[in-house]
Amino acid sequence: xxxxETTVAQPEVTQPTAASVGVARATPTDTxxxxxxxxxxxxxxxxxxxxxxxxxxxxxTLYIGTTDFRLTGAAARSPxxxxxxxxxxxxxxxxxxxxxxxxxxxxxxxxxxGQNGLGFALAWAMRDAPRWASxxxxxxxxxxxxxxxxxxxxxxxxxxxxxxxxxxxxxxQTPGVAWLIEYPMxxxxxxxxxxxTAFSMMLYSAALxxxxxxxxxxxxxxxxxxxxxxRDVVLPHIRRYALTNTLLITLWTFNDFTPFLLTAGGPGRExxxxxxYIYNTAIIGGEMGYSGAISLLVLLMNLLLALxxxxxxxxxxxxxx
Amino acid sequence: xxxxxxxxxxxxVYVVFGFGTAFFALPMLWLLSAPFDDPPTYAVRPxxxxxLENLSQILDNRYAVPSLVNSTLLSVGTMxxxxxxxxxxxxxxxxxxxxxRDALLYALLLLSSVVTGTAAMVPIFLLIYQLDLIDTHLGxxxxxxxxxxxxxxxxxxxxxxxxxxxxxxxxxxxxxxPLQILRHIVVPVARPGLAxxxxxxxxxxxxxxxxxxxxxxxxxxxxAAVLLRTFYTEGGSPNLGLIAAFSLLYSIPVxxxxxxxxxxxxxxxxxxxxx
Numbered sequence: 001x002x003x004x005e006t007t008v009a010q011p012e013v014t015q016p017t018a019a020s021v022g023v024a025r026a027t028p029t030d031t032x033x034x035x036x037x038x039x040x041x042x043x044x045x046x047x048x049x050x051x052x053x054x055x056x057x058x059x060x061t062l063y064i065g066t067t068d069f070r071l072t073g074a075a076a077r078s079p080x081x082x083x084x085x086x087x088x089x090x091x092x093x094x095x096x097x098x099x100x101x102x103x104x105x106x107x108x109x110x111x112x113x114g115q116n117g118l119g120f121a122l123a124w125a126m127r128d129a130p131r132w133a134s135x136x137x138x139x140x141x142x143x144x145x146x147x148x149x150x151x152x153x154x155x156x157x158x159x160x161x162x163x164x165x166x167x168x169x170x171x172x173q174t175p176g177v178a179w180l181i182e183y184p185m186x187x188x189x190x191x192x193x194x195x196x197t198a199f200s201m202m203l204y205s206a207a208l209x210x211x212x213x214x215x216x217x218x219x220x221x222x223x224x225x226x227x228x229x230x231r232d233v234v235l236p237h238i239r240r241y242a243l244t245n246t247l248l249i250t251l252w253t254f255n256d257f258t259p260f261l262l263t264a265g266g267p268g269r270e271x272x273x274x275x276x277y278i279y280n281t282a283i284i285g286g287e288m289g290y291s292g293a294i295s296l297l298v299l300l301m302n303l304l305l306a307l308x309x310x311x312x313x314x315x316x317x318x319x320x321x
Numbered sequence: 322x323x324x325x326x327x328x329x330x331x332x333x334v335y336v337v338f339g340f341g342t343a344f345f346a347l348p349m350l351w352l353l354s355a356p357f358d359d360p361p362t363y364a365v366r367p368x369x370x371x372x373l374e375n376l377s378q379i380l381d382n383r384y385a386v387p388s389l390v391n392s393t394l395l396s397v398g399t400m401x402x403x404x405x406x407x408x409x410x411x412x413x414x415x416x417x418x419x420x421x422r423d424a425l426l427y428a429l430l431l432l433s434s435v436v437t438g439t440a441a442m443v444p445i446f447l448l449i450y451q452l453d454l455i456d457t458h459l460g461x462x463x464x465x466x467x468x469x470x471x472x473x474x475x476x477x478x479x480x481x482x483x484x485x486x487x488x489x490x491x492x493x494x495x496x497x498x499p500l501q502i503l504r505h506i507v508v509p510v511a512r513p514g515l516a517x518x519x520x521x522x523x524x525x526x527x528x529x530x531x532x533x534x535x536x537x538x539x540x541x542x543x544x545a546a547v548l549l550r551t552f553y554t555e556g557g558s559p560n561l562g563l564i565a566a567f568s569l570l571y572s573i574p575v576x577x578x579x580x581x582x583x584x585x586x587x588x589x590x591x592x593x594x595x596x
Contacts, residue, residue: 034499039417046410046470049402050432053467057444058436064444118341125337128330133338140345146579147349148528150549151568155348157363158355164363166347194345226330255437257531261550275439282443283535291443298440306434310427 058299064292071286079289086293096294098269099277103254105185106273110192111253112246118193119200119245123208138201145198153261156191180263184271188259196253200245207241208234240312247309251302274298352572355565363561375562376570384540384548385567391458392544392571395533396526398462403473403522404515406466411477412507416486426475433471438531446535456542461533465526473518480514481507513585520582524575545571 034042065086069079090096122141126134144152159166160179168176180187211234219229257275265272265280272280274294282291347365355361359372379385414422438445445464454460488510492502508515530546537543540551549567552560 034413034417036417036419038499039413039419042409042413042417043419046406046474049406049463049467050429050470053445053448053464054432054436054441054471057441057448058432060444060448061441064447069447121337122341125334125341128334129338133342137338137342137345140342140349143349143576144345146524146575147352147572148546148575149530150528150546151352151572152348154549154564154568155351158351158365159348159363161363166351166363166365169364194348251434255439257439261530278439278442283446288443288447295440295443298437299435302435302437302440303431306431309434310430 061292061295061299064289065296067289067292069288069292071283071288073286082289086290089290090293090297095269095272096277099272099274102185102271103273106189106192106259107250107253109185109189111196111249114189114193115197115200115249115253116242116246118197120204122197122201123204126205127208141198141201144194145196149195149258150261152195153191153258156187156194156262160187181267184263184267188262188271188273191259191262192253192256195258196249200249203241203245204238207238211237243312244309247305247312251305251309254301254305255298351565352569355561356569358565359562361561361565375566378560378563379567379570382552382563384543384551385563387541388543388545388548389571391542392527392546394458395461395465395544396523398458399465399469399526400519400522402462402466403469404519407470407473407477407518408508408511408515410474411481412503414474415478415481416489426478429471429475433468433475436468438468438529442531442535445532449536454536456537456539458537458542460536464532464536465529468532469522469525473522476521477511477514477518480517481511484510516585517582520578524578527575 066081066083067079068082068085070076122137126137129137147155157180162168162178162181163175165176165179167179168174177183215233216229219233224232255275257279259271259273260276260279263271265276275298278291278294278298281287281294285291350365354365354368356375357371357373358366358368359370359374361375413419414426419425449455449460449464452460454463484507488506489502492506497505528546533544534547537547540548545567549564549571552563552567
């Protein structure tokens with residue numbers, strides 16, 4: 001799924017308002033007389049859809065991962081329970097470690113370092129740039145985020161093509177380097193930086209506008225260098241934003257399937273990050289049981305990241321209040 | 322000293338900007354030039370031979386226009402399902418004392434980010450397979466709805482919370498039933514919120530690749546996002562003209578919807594959501 005499909009919003013707990021107590025009799029907060037039965041009926045369709053098509057698949061993964069489910073053959077009709085065999089196999093499988101390692105590189109390179117760094121640099125540079133320039137840059141960066149991933153993937157295939165790609169033409173060599181074959185990881189890292197920097201840029205723009213100008217002015221008068229100002233004045237203000245941002249883009253990048261459109265994991269397994277690995281073993285290889293076990297690890301990793309994020313967001317809210 | 326520093330700083334800002342802008346602009350320029358070039362190349366360049374030949378190729382391709390119809394069907398179908406069920410749920414969660422509401426909201430929040438298409442592609446494929454919905458639009462719509470609903474409910478509840486209850490209270494005093502209140506008061510007042518969720522859903526589905534790619538095998542049923550990968554010439558190399566023109570046509574609605582949402586409601590970030 002594209003990066004923005006997953007969502008984490010700020011948690012919010014609303015308290016019943018005292019004013020509403022006088023009107024409703026059934027329940028203290030029932031201002032409009034919805035009644036408990038009708039309220040439950042209103043919530044039900046959504047909960048059924050979420051239950052069947054989101055919660056159930058997630059829980060089912062637990063079971064699938066302990067079977068020898070296959071797409072074809074005898075095990076497709078009557079899968080049998082194999083216990084922790086799939087997990088043991090994953091832990092002994094060098095192709096799994098290869099994917100984990102590539103995923104780590106992909107997440108660190110393109111999200112934690114790439115999008116974070118470039119997003120901050122753009123937001124920082126935008127403060128001093130003329131208005132038209134920052135408008136232009138902002139529009140372009142956002143456009144890269146908005147365009148459908150199939151289109152964006154082809155734009156980069158065209159950029160990196162060996163025979164006539166824009167990069168090789170700029171370097172004055174046609175045919176030049178077959179980037180996606182010789183450096184597939186660099187290709188998908190650069191691609192994902194291009195694709196996802198918008199979120200970090202917008203977030204850091206908002207964060208930087210929360211730094212009081214008077215603090216910057218004081219630092220300037222005290223003769224602080226740019227690096228000192230950044231470290232001692234700006235960083236304390238944006239630290240929380242940086243944490244939130246890093247957690248979110250890590251979660252999205254970790255789950256990003258789009259690199260499949262560029263390299264399909266190849267050549268060989270040289271860019272087979274976990275999402276592509278799951279697809280290749282499950283749908284191409286037909287080993288549903290084994291890839292179910294891998295999926296569970298992804299779910300757990302996501303859960304961990306989301307919990308840390310929610311905790312950080314919540315403590316942030318408390319300190320802000 | 323300070324002047325020199327200021328000059329260096331200025332230069333640095335322009336360098337970051339120059340490179341940054343070029344990095345983001347360069348791949349996109351292809352989308353503006355290649356559709357009108359005959360023959361198009363991989364490299365970005367102004368059209369040598371301006372022509373609309375590539376655009377007419379879209380009409381000649383048996384799958385191209387139907388795939389846009391499929392994208393529309395999937396987007397609109399999902400949008401209707403998401404907006405209606407999210408609106409009902411969000412309204413009840415905002416206004417009534419649903420048992421375990423806070424825990425429910427927290428769980429929704431967690432679910433929306435944890436259960437991604439990547440993590441759940443194996444069980445989702447098997448579920449749709451068992452339900453005999455492989456190769457149907459309904460299967461894709463249901464799966465996408467399940468994935469988008471938690472965030473939609475969350476955002477809509479936030480929105481409805483900001484609507485004062487006094488209208489509903491006075492309507493109730495005059496004897497309106499809860500369904501009448503919903504239809505004649507809440508829906509009109511909440512229209513901007515509903516519209517935002519609707520546009521957001523359409524944009525998400527229009528661009529989504531993984532779910533339809535998993536669940537639809539028949540090229541007659543595939544949406545544009547999936548079909549785009551299959552445009553090859555008889556010689557086996559990518560049909561650049563068709564890909565370029567089709568990419569442009571396929572991207573325009575998304576950009577337009579963003580511009581619409583942007584000009585009407587401003588560009589806001591709801592957590593991770595672009596609206």
